[in-house]
Amino acid sequence: xxxxxxxxxxxxxxxxxxxxxxxxxxxxxxxxxxxxxxxxxxxxxxxxxxxxxxxxxxxxxxxxxxxxxxxxxxxxxxxxxxxxxxxxxxxxxxxxxxxxxxxxxxxxxxxxxxxxxxxxxxxxxxxxxxxxxxxxxxxxxxxxxxxxxxxxxxxxxxxxxxxxxxxxxxxxxxxxxxxxxxxxxxxxxxxxxxxxxxxxxxxxxxxxxxxxxxxxxxxxxxxxxxxxx
Amino acid sequence: xxxxxxxxxxxxxxxxxxxxxxxxxxxxxxxxxxxxxxxxxxxxxxxxxxxxxxxxxxxxxxxxxxxxxxxxxxxxxxxxxxxxxxxxxxxxxxxxxxxxxxxxxxxxxxxxxxxxxxxxxxxxxxxxxxxxxxxxxxxxxxxxxxxxxxxxxxxxxxxxxxxxxxxxxxxxxxxxxxxxxxxxxxxxxxxxxxxxxxxxxxxxxxxxxxxxxxxxxxxxxxxxxxxxxxxxxxxxxxxxxxxxxxxxxxxxxxxxxxxxxxxxxxxxxxxxxxxxxxxxxxxxxxxxxxxxxxxxxxxxxxx
Numbered sequence: 001x002x003x004x005x006x007x008x009x010x011x012x013x014x015x016x017x018x019x020x021x022x023x024x025x026x027x028x029x030x031x032x033x034x035x036x037x038x039x040x041x042x043x044x045x046x047x048x049x050x051x052x053x054x055x056x057x058x059x060x061x062x063x064x065x066x067x068x069x070x071x072x073x074x075x076x077x078x079x080x081x082x083x084x085x086x087x088x089x090x091x092x093x094x095x096x097x098x099x100x101x102x103x104x105x106x107x108x109x110x111x112x113x114x115x116x117x118x119x120x121x122x123x124x125x126x127x128x129x130x131x132x133x134x135x136x137x138x139x140x141x142x143x144x145x146x147x148x149x150x151x152x153x154x155x156x157x158x159x160x161x162x163x164x165x166x167x168x169x170x171x172x173x174x175x176x177x178x179x180x181x182x183x184x185x186x187x188x189x190x191x192x193x194x195x196x197x198x199x200x201x202x203x204x205x206x207x208x209x210x211x212x213x214x215x216x217x218x219x220x221x222x223x224x225x226x227x228x229x
Numbered sequence: 230x231x232x233x234x235x236x237x238x239x240x241x242x243x244x245x246x247x248x249x250x251x252x253x254x255x256x257x258x259x260x261x262x263x264x265x266x267x268x269x270x271x272x273x274x275x276x277x278x279x280x281x282x283x284x285x286x287x288x289x290x291x292x293x294x295x296x297x298x299x300x301x302x303x304x305x306x307x308x309x310x311x312x313x314x315x316x317x318x319x320x321x322x323x324x325x326x327x328x329x330x331x332x333x334x335x336x337x338x339x340x341x342x343x344x345x346x347x348x349x350x351x352x353x354x355x356x357x358x359x360x361x362x363x364x365x366x367x368x369x370x371x372x373x374x375x376x377x378x379x380x381x382x383x384x385x386x387x388x389x390x391x392x393x394x395x396x397x398x399x400x401x402x403x404x405x406x407x408x409x410x411x412x413x414x415x416x417x418x419x420x421x422x423x424x425x426x427x428x429x430x431x432x433x434x435x436x437x438x439x440x441x442x443x444x445x446x447x448x449x450x451x452x453x454x455x456x457x458x459x460x461x462x463x464x465x466x467x468x469x470x471x472x473x474x475x476x477x478x479x480x481x482x483x484x485x486x487x488x489x490x491x492x493x494x495x496x497x498x499x500x501x502x503x504x505x506x507x508x509x510x511x512x513x514x515x516x517x518x519x520x521x522x523x524x525x526x527x528x529x530x531x532x
Contacts, residue, residue: 080447107448
């Protein structure tokens, strides 16, 4: 599903590379936590998977494709097979919940009939059935994140990338979101989640990948957040 | 691509940047109206030049039988074949002459009809009223006086005319106006381009959230950029529409209703010349903003 071969990434105007010789493989259906302090390279790692950045050295394979060899115009097509969720939800405040999910389907050219069928379905799945007409501003943070997850999952991606999805939520709400992500994972979708949330990582007992100063320092199946943090 | 979705995006974008859109429309309209105006002015000049203007510098009009009574130079009646032959031989002997054309009365009539085909003057003359003439091309156009002294007052010659002295001043004026119009147009065009670039940039910035999400869910760059490009193209189209209205209005009020009544002798451009310019203006009005938007987006809308 995802394979990093000796991947390094340096940004111009920065002395220290953001990622250094990272190699790892994530298989189909896995649930992986990506941990590490701020500046450890988590975001760069995710940006490389999304092909928002290209690796400086090494190879990144996502969904069986070498991203270095993927031409620019094929990138959108690759991204349709990924879902993304962020800490700040990234919803459109002037569109309803239903429209927000529909928007993601519209811009990849889905037919109206398909959209009308899919939107209530995924909203049901994330536990927001019947709230299509609400505005994001009227919802709680947890509910907004559920909308974002519904949007990410609407196209039934093979891979879900989550960048601190619980970063803005209280512990109780976070548990709900994690249950949802776990459910999505059980449908066969690979989930890669960057997080600072020790409690969640310790509770879930999934594979944990830790980055430190751009290096991969730990890769543990059924791991915990870490000892020194 | 869902047309309705794109259209609603464009509507939102145009309304959000109403003042900028208005500025784009006005500057596109003015620059294109000036461009069209200067094209039409050039057309006007070539309409007025007639058949011989670019080929010769001096015309030697020969006496027609009708001139005998009206013109003292032709008191002895129409030019004879002998006189014509002498004039031709003398012309050929002169160093300054490069080439001599002979225009018969019939040729003259033909050229006249051609030049004034849109004008009521076209039907006012008959072939036998036309003058026979020698049209002379000089090696050095300024040596016109040599011919003047050699042929004016000669038997059978009605008049030696420096072709250019008649129209040169008017053409200089028109050319000057044309150059001025083109300079203003170039300036307006730069203003229009900068405004378009800025409008698109602001538009892209104010919708960066939407475009960011579009990027994430895998919308193609075509889909992301199309609303912006169409927005610019629509503003340009409206501007081009105004430019067309200005040109048509100019032709109608300035030429048809004013100049044509004041100056009967000049053959003004017809509607066909105006109609020919309009599609060009609309094409430029749509394409220029679209292309400008496209290149702006490459910089400000990372895909």
